[in-house]
Amino acid sequence: MIERGFSPTDIKTVIEQGHVIQEYPDDTPYPSRLFLGFVRDRPVHVVSAYDDLGDREVIVTVYEPDPDLWLADFTKRK
Numbered sequence: 001m002i003e004r005g006f007s008p009t010d011i012k013t014v015i016e017q018g019h020v021i022q023e024y025p026d027d028t029p030y031p032s033r034l035f036l037g038f039v040r041d042r043p044v045h046v047v048s049a050y051d052d053l054g055d056r057e058v059i060v061t062v063y064e065p066d067p068d069l070w071l072a073d074f075t076k077r078k
Contacts, residue, residue: 001059001061004064006044010044011062014046015048019075020034021035021074021076027049029051030049030050030052031050033047033049034046035047043064044065045062045065046062047060047061048060
């Protein structure tokens with residue numbers, strides 16, 4: 001996340017204000033979701049898993065989606 005130029009505040013913003021574009025309810029140990037948001041006009045994908053027992057969001061990965069692999073709105077793979 002840091003190596004890709006995103007701060008913890010950036011990621012929190014994506015989770016709070018972005019959109020869930022995919023859900024993975026069967027992921028273990030916790031169900032996960034793929035969020036799309038924008039940080040300084042950069043599209044950002046955040047994959048997180050929610051631990052409802054511990055009431056915490058676990059960040060799995062953060063990346064800027066490759067426009068060659070995603071549709072123009074970054075919500076679906078080509």
